[in-house]
Amino acid sequence: MIKACVVGATGYTGVELVRLLSRHPEVVIVGITSNNYAGREYDDLYPSLKGYFSMKCDELNVKELIKKSDVIFTALPSGHALEFAGEIISSGKKLIDLGADFRFDDPLVYEKWYGKPFKLHEGVRRVYGLPEIYRKKIKNANVIGNPGCYPTSAILALAPCLKYGLILTEDIIIDSKSGVSGAGHSLTLGNLYAECNESTKAYGVANHRHTPEIEQELGKICGKEIKVTFTPHLVPMTRGILSTIYCNLKEDISVKEVREAYVDFYKGEFFVKLLEEGRFPRTKDTYGSNHCHIGLAYDEHTGKLIIISAIDNLMKGASGQAVQNMNILFDFPEYMGLDFPAIYP
Amino acid sequence: MIKACVVGATGYTGVELVRLLSRHPEVVIVGITSNNYAGREYDDLYPSLKGYFSMKCDELNVKELIKKSDVIFTALPSGHALEFAGEIISSGKKLIDLGADFRFDDPLVYEKWYGKPFKLHEGVRRVYGLPEIYRKKIKNANVIGNPGCYPTSAILALAPCLKYGLILTEDIIIDSKSGVSGAGHSLTLGNLYAECNESTKAYGVANHRHTPEIEQELGKICGKEIKVTFTPHLVPMTRGILSTIYCNLKEDISVKEVREAYVDFYKGEFFVKLLEEGRFPRTKDTYGSNHCHIGLAYDEHTGKLIIISAIDNLMKGASGQAVQNMNILFDFPEYMGLDFPAIYP
Amino acid sequence: MIKACVVGATGYTGVELVRLLSRHPEVVIVGITSNNYAGREYDDLYPSLKGYFSMKCDELNVKELIKKSDVIFTALPSGHALEFAGEIISSGKKLIDLGADFRFDDPLVYEKWYGKPFKLHEGVRRVYGLPEIYRKKIKNANVIGNPGCYPTSAILALAPCLKYGLILTEDIIIDSKSGVSGAGHSLTLGNLYAECNESTKAYGVANHRHTPEIEQELGKICGKEIKVTFTPHLVPMTRGILSTIYCNLKEDISVKEVREAYVDFYKGEFFVKLLEEGRFPRTKDTYGSNHCHIGLAYDEHTGKLIIISAIDNLMKGASGQAVQNMNILFDFPEYMGLDFPAIYP
Amino acid sequence: MIKACVVGATGYTGVELVRLLSRHPEVVIVGITSNNYAGREYDDLYPSLKGYFSMKCDELNVKELIKKSDVIFTALPSGHALEFAGEIISSGKKLIDLGADFRFDDPLVYEKWYGKPFKLHEGVRRVYGLPEIYRKKIKNANVIGNPGCYPTSAILALAPCLKYGLILTEDIIIDSKSGVSGAGHSLTLGNLYAECNESTKAYGVANHRHTPEIEQELGKICGKEIKVTFTPHLVPMTRGILSTIYCNLKEDISVKEVREAYVDFYKGEFFVKLLEEGRFPRTKDTYGSNHCHIGLAYDEHTGKLIIISAIDNLMKGASGQAVQNMNILFDFPEYMGLDFPAIYP
Incomplete structure (x- = not known):
């Protein structure tokens, strides 16, 4: 069992992550943060999760999150995850970012399109998290730039x-x-x-x-x-x-x-x-x-x-793929917690 | 592991049943029948199931189905399941009917509203399959009249x-x-x-x-x-x-x-x-x-x-409830294969 | 031809009013106001109206509106129309309010449910604007409380x-x-x-x-x-x-x-x-x-x-009914500008 | 005033035509036909038209339709309009076909893609009915091949x-x-x-x-x-x-x-x-x-x-365009019966 937390848990990719992680056989969610809903019960905000996941949303406190988690998922506006990365990595934890902060090889491209300065902290082994292309590199990375949808x-x-x-x-x-x-x-x-x-x-x-x-x-x-x-x-x-x-x-x-x-x-x-x-x-x-x-x-x-x-x-285009990346990072079967078909009709 | 088959597998409640049963840890689907699509590959008809379930649709042959299954789900127009029930029960197998054939205590009510003659075969221990009300009776039944939505x-x-x-x-x-x-x-x-x-x-x-x-x-x-x-x-x-x-x-x-x-x-x-x-x-x-x-x-x-x-x-109103009934009938945990939250948003 | 203006023209009932009035054979729209979009071209905000209606949104200036119009439609949050009514009426113009300000006979009911003090200005002849019930009274009113949907x-x-x-x-x-x-x-x-x-x-x-x-x-x-x-x-x-x-x-x-x-x-x-x-x-x-x-x-x-x-x-439940009321107030055929069937399918 | 009839009036392009023609200031609908609904009241089939248009659907009788109409709209499967065209044209009436029968210059292209033999009757002056391109030719045509959507x-x-x-x-x-x-x-x-x-x-x-x-x-x-x-x-x-x-x-x-x-x-x-x-x-x-x-x-x-x-x-892509073509054919203002904006939102 690993410990995970979700930063920015109340957007649509956040709640999809929580849905998946709350059912993942090898994961315990130990923290969720929300800018807008700190202090609110998660299953009160998202009643679809009643019976599956219950926890209060916290304000963001990176140090505490690092202390209690093995992996941190970030679903935040551009620039924030970039900021935390150093601290997370230097404490030996993993970061899976659902935003754009770690997707680009060329800092100038990121800066041009996202308008934020780009600086990778020492020790960051970043990879573009598309498992079908970069599976091996993902295994050895500590920061995943989860692809856009x-x-x-x-x-x-x-x-x-x-x-x-x-x-x-x-x-x-x-x-x-x-x-x-x-x-x-x-x-x-x-x-x-x-x-x-x-x-x-x-x-x-x-x-x-x-x-x-x-x-x-x-x-x-x-x-x-x-x-x-x-x-x-x-x-x-x-x-x-x-x-x-x-x-x-x-x-x-x-x-x-x-x-x-x-x-x-x-x-x-x-x-x-x-x-x-x-x-x-x-x-x-x-x-x-x-x-x-x-x-x-x-x-x-x-x-x-x-x-x-x-x-x-929200799945292969965001949170599902993030969990797939987590599975690779932690040597779980890649499909773990993700092996279910579409809802039809 | 029990063996299940689905009669009338290509309607919406049928395909929902197959989705659930194909992922159920204690069930193998051994047969599916379809009036309109006999001979067709199921995941060709329903590509959402690719990678999860693959089988040809058969024409209906009750004797064969009985031979190979422990439980038979029927999702058919009124009157058909009533017909098969005797044969299924006398061979010691269970029947879970998603239609209306076994929902009524009073034959006249059924006949009035569904326009078919009603006759229960000997040995049928029928129950209205709403587990929150009839859990104990369901355990001892051999035919489940799965409730309407x-x-x-x-x-x-x-x-x-x-x-x-x-x-x-x-x-x-x-x-x-x-x-x-x-x-x-x-x-x-x-x-x-x-x-x-x-x-x-x-x-x-x-x-x-x-x-x-x-x-x-x-x-x-x-x-x-x-x-x-x-x-x-x-x-x-x-x-x-x-x-x-x-x-x-x-x-x-x-x-x-x-x-x-x-x-x-x-x-x-x-x-x-x-x-x-x-x-x-x-x-x-x-x-x-x-x-x-x-x-x-x-x-x-x-x-x-x-x-x-x-x-x-299609879930608590039909196929999900049918699987819940099956779990009770076969002494599996009642939530088995059904313990997942809604897709939101 | 009468001159009309729409106060609060950029909400959904406002734009529906403009659609109807811009096609009405006896109406010229002489002013539209918007809190959020003052200074913006209306058909730039609502391209569906290109070719039918073009005018800049103004900030609200009641005196000016009164000067140039025969009838003023208000589509505003509670309390605002109540405020203007006196000025409009004393200048002999008509007011059709799509909000709740003039719907209630009992001031206390309005105050209880809408949380605003209620005071009718002198000279106001108010009516609940449901033509099928109050047609005659509407003819003689100068302020219409257009019904809720x-x-x-x-x-x-x-x-x-x-x-x-x-x-x-x-x-x-x-x-x-x-x-x-x-x-x-x-x-x-x-x-x-x-x-x-x-x-x-x-x-x-x-x-x-x-x-x-x-x-x-x-x-x-x-x-x-x-x-x-x-x-x-x-x-x-x-x-x-x-x-x-x-x-x-x-x-x-x-x-x-x-x-x-x-x-x-x-x-x-x-x-x-x-x-x-x-x-x-x-x-x-x-x-x-x-x-x-x-x-x-x-x-x-x-x-x-x-x-x-x-x-x-938005039609019989709001703006269409408001135009129907205007037709009655000004002795136009009641169906004028409103005699078209639904869009189907 | 001209007299129009609609052959195939109960499909979606047919009902859209009837909606438009029933409100057109220069048109009287004198006949509607339907394969599936002959004998049925039109506004019983399409209650959106209650108060605007009421007529029984007839079976198709080309001779009679020709006798009573100035223009015939056809909204039929391929091949049918082609068949009637000669008779309609030789009696001096106009045909506007919403199908594909008269869209092609090269008979072989039509035959290849629509699988029907193509033969233009004598006297047919056919045109591809896109007014913004072929306005002048439309004026002189007697058969309009109304464009696909x-x-x-x-x-x-x-x-x-x-x-x-x-x-x-x-x-x-x-x-x-x-x-x-x-x-x-x-x-x-x-x-x-x-x-x-x-x-x-x-x-x-x-x-x-x-x-x-x-x-x-x-x-x-x-x-x-x-x-x-x-x-x-x-x-x-x-x-x-x-x-x-x-x-x-x-x-x-x-x-x-x-x-x-x-x-x-x-x-x-x-x-x-x-x-x-x-x-x-x-x-x-x-x-x-x-x-x-x-x-x-x-x-x-x-x-x-x-x-x-x-x-x-259904409008510019079918029935609206057909009415636009009719307006040109009969020298009405091109926008007549079509000068209304979109329904928004």
């Missing part, structure tokens, strides 16, 4: 193609459709029911900050700098991301080879499922689960390869 | 009041709001997205066949014949039933006594949660779980007691 | 029964289901998409402030004090209120007489439609329109009369 | 760019998101509420039959054969199409020039609205209206021009 859906969809050099690295287009919970618990007009319901719109067009994250990781997979056009959309659902990706198959590559590459790349991966020819993923089939479904099509008349992936943005 | 939400809400004689038995009004999955997988105009979305309506007004089921059970709890006014509504959501119940508190009873009665009645019940004073349930907080949340209010200026309950119609 | 749905449903003395005045239960836009444009957690979607809940149980408004009006219709049990619910849709009302038919009254009473009472009313026997209203069939649909059922086995009404909460 | 959204978005030669004609990608009503009133599993709600998916990937329609029209605009990659998606809403289009700006073209081209191309067009820089359309802002909103962005780091358009699939 859109990047997870895009990188898992494109990795085999780029790894095996099946597509051109130019002109990759990622058109993503997300449920509203990705925008979090925050009180903005755009998150109101009456604004989102019966509406679809694009946002962050040509300048969403998940773009550099996607580009960094795709670039590392194919070994060269890469640029993508990424457009996120809001659709009227609570959870789920569907990414439809358009790219150019190399001339001498057949669709059959593409399919074989995906089979090979994801062989043995519990959380990634390649759908049969002619079948395409629905976000509903990943709702509440840590799975990623991928479908492939080739448009013969334009030469485009179309890759479609579906995830639950 | 609306009745579950209404009976759990009213049982303490009626058991302890706190309310008048006249003028009970049950106004229920249900998600659309309760109407099942069936291709009717009223189930289309474009018809249900952005719409609320009542249906089956003054003649829904869950009325006699509710009345039978409430009557048994309070020891006298009882009549209720029950109006079901469709609201635009997939899962969930909220029942708002209006009744008259007896003159000498205080609200405090009512609350204490509920605490007492549901003491030790894992699946029923009484909310604090001033808090009322949301269906969202039971989504995908086997829990029932109950809230209480007293309208001083009219003397009405208002009881509100929320369940997931 | 729930009260509109409840009073229209119950008026014929109470007017003609067909039901007992005790034990009336009003169970209402509302879309989320009724809660307005306000940034509260409960209005977030991720909180409302896939959820139904009751709120304001036993203490919603539309209760005294309903009771006042029903009482006036039947000529005696009346008490009702009213429970509002939020269902996951943007617009629409469905009210399901339970009451006791007097012993000597037949259902046929009830139906005839409704036909008679609403004879010639363009906005109220009585549905055929066995048909019940859907909110969808009133979406975006100023109509109220009413259905009737009698539960023989309990003796309850069940009346179900559907309206669009 | 996706093609309308794509062609309006791309026309200025292609007309003025601002983009490369290769590598155009059209990613469209549609509400469910586009799939019509048909009873298929995929149209059920429980299947669509909380789910987004692609369908018809790389082989949707709106692809050749889009390619034909874009090709004619730019004067050369053109191929596009088109992927439609279903999102959980009733109405609306958002098309996100990716293309390559020619090297010497600035974004400013692109914007000016759109301003110029759509100058004086009532139904097409270009949004300001940095603003992007929401389907909600076109809900129930005949408008198309267009937004533009340039992704500097990849050189892609991103064009986003929103329409209501």
Whole structure:
């Protein structure tokens, strides 16, 4: 049994983490903190957890958290986790950050897109926490930069193609459709029911900050700098991301080879499922689960390869993946506490 | 480990059963049947189950099913389970029926509302499968009439009041709001997205066949014949039933006594949660779980007691409750395979 | 042509007013004010109106508004309209208030439920603006207290029964289901998409402030004090209120007489439609329109009369009704600018 | 006043036509036909129209319809309208077909994608009914092939760019998101509420039959054969199409020039609205209206021009456009009966 605490436990990724950790056979939650709800009972705030988890929200006190935990999850606005990291690491504990603070290799990219100074503390062994790509490095890290939701859906969809050099690295287009919970618990007009319901719109067009994250990781997979056009959309659902990706198959590559590459790349991966020819993923089939479904099509008349992936943005796109990373860090079976299918219908 | 099969596995209650049984630590699914999809791979029909359950749908062959199973779940139109029951029971196996065939004490009531002749085969020890009320009888039964979704939400809400004689038995009004999955997988105009979305309506007004089921059970709890006014509504959501119940508190009873009665009645019940004073349930907080949340209010200026309950119609209202019944029948811990909270948000 | 202005034009009832008034053949909008968006172009805030209405939002300046308008619509928090009324009336202009300030006959009721002191300025001829009941008085009023959304749905449903003395005045239960836009444009957690979607809940149980408004009006219709049990619910849709009302038919009254009473009472009313026997209203069939649909059922086995009404909460429940009142005040045909059916599907 | 009839009046495009025509100041509906509902009262089937339109559905009798109408709208499965056309035209009446029968210049394309033989009757002067492109030809036509919903959204978005030669004609990608009503009133599993709600998916990937329609029209605009990659998606809403289009700006073209081209191309067009820089359309802002909103962005780091358009699939994408075409055919103001904004929120 390990001891975990969740900093920023009352946002949507926080409450999803608590749901997962409270049921994890090898974890005890020893602390939860909340800026807005300190002093409140957690299952009073989130009655869905009645009978599963009960604890008062604390104000943040990093030293105390470090003392009592083996691993600290942070679900905070940019910059905060970066601050705590040194103290956590120097005391030998692990940090899994669900924000963007530890996702970037190049400090300048982080500073440009997130507007905060970046400085890694000594002793930090940081890794981009996408297990299907970096499993080994995750094992040896002490700080996990848990991937963004859109990047997870895009990188898992494109990795085999780029790894095996099946597509051109130019002109990759990622058109993503997300449920509203990705925008979090925050009180903005755009998150109101009456604004989102019966509406679809694009946002962050040509300048969403998940773009550099996607580009960094795709670039590392194919070994060269890469640029993508990424457009996120809001659709009227609570959870789920569907990414439809358009790219150019190399001339001498057949669709059959593409399919074989995906089979090979994801062989043995519990959380990634390649759908049969002619079948395409629905976000509903990943709702509440840590799975990623991928479908492939080739448009013969334009030469485009179309890759479609579906995830639950709060699970594989955030808290589920964070728990998967924790499992790797602590040598638990990777699927532990995560081996359940989507809720359907 | 016991062996289970699901007859009628491709409706919404069927697929929910398969989701639960496929993850149950003491169950192996040995057979699934489907009228419409015989010969089809189950996880091809329901890709949410990829990696969890894979089996071909069979046509229904009762003898074979009996041979290979310890328990048979039926999720079929009225009349079919009644037919098989004799054969199943005489071979010493158990039957859990999610339809209405075994819910009624009085054959004439069944025949009136379901239009089928009713005849119980010899050896059948039937029980109305609401564990919080009939736990002991369930243990000794061999056929379970799994309750309807609306009745579950209404009976759990009213049982303490009626058991302890706190309310008048006249003028009970049950106004229920249900998600659309309760109407099942069936291709009717009223189930289309474009018809249900952005719409609320009542249906089956003054003649829904869950009325006699509710009345039978409430009557048994309070020891006298009882009549209720029950109006079901469709609201635009997939899962969930909220029942708002209006009744008259007896003159000498205080609200405090009512609350204490509920605490007492549901003491030790894992699946029923009484909310604090001033808090009322949301269906969202039971989504995908086997829990029932109950809230209480007293309208001083009219003397009405208002009881509100929320369940997931496919879980505590159907398949979750069926598994709970199975756990009791086979002496497993009652919460086994069902001890997970709702998906929120 | 008359000149109108809208005070508080950027909430949901405000924008619905602007949509209606901008298309009204006898109205010019001469001013719109907004607390939060003063200085902003209206069709930049609400792009749905591009091509129909363009004007900058002003800060509120009552004197100026009075100078340039014939009628002032106020869609403001409680207490504000009450303040302006004197000035507006003494200058001979008309005031239509979409808030609660002018709905109550008894100042103490207003003060108790809205927490503001109540004082009517001299010269104010106030009326409760429900045209189907008070058409004549509206013609002669100078201040309209436009009814609340729930009260509109409840009073229209119950008026014929109470007017003609067909039901007992005790034990009336009003169970209402509302879309989320009724809660307005306000940034509260409960209005977030991720909180409302896939959820139904009751709120304001036993203490919603539309209760005294309903009771006042029903009482006036039947000529005696009346008490009702009213429970509002939020269902996951943007617009629409469905009210399901339970009451006791007097012993000597037949259902046929009830139906005839409704036909008679609403004879010639363009906005109220009585549905055929066995048909019940859907909110969808009133979406975006100023109509109220009413259905009737009698539960023989309990003796309850069940009346179900559907309206669009922003139209007949707020802004549509306000325009209907304006039409009466200014001798336009009552349906002018409002004679369009619901958007279906 | 002209006389119109609607053949296939009970599908979603049919009922939308009836809603529009019943309110059109220059139209009388003289006949409606329905395969499934002949003999039924229309406002009994569609209670939203109570008070606006009342007529019995007839079985189809072409001769009679021709006799009594000036214009016939057909909303039927492929092949039927083609059959009637000769008879209608030779009697001097007009035909507006909402299906695909008259959309294609090349009979082989129609036959390939719709599987029906194509033969134009003598005297037919057919035109692709997109008024913003073919206004003059529409005036002189006697048969209108009303455009598909996706093609309308794509062609309006791309026309200025292609007309003025601002983009490369290769590598155009059209990613469209549609509400469910586009799939019509048909009873298929995929149209059920429980299947669509909380789910987004692609369908018809790389082989949707709106692809050749889009390619034909874009090709004619730019004067050369053109191929596009088109992927439609279903999102959980009733109405609306958002098309996100990716293309390559020619090297010497600035974004400013692109914007000016759109301003110029759509100058004086009532139904097409270009949004300001940095603003992007929401389907909600076109809900129930005949408008198309267009937004533009340039992704500097990849050189892609991103064009986003929103329409209501049943209005500008079907029935609204059909009425617009009728207005042109009969010399009514083009906006007659269509000049109302979207319902918001």
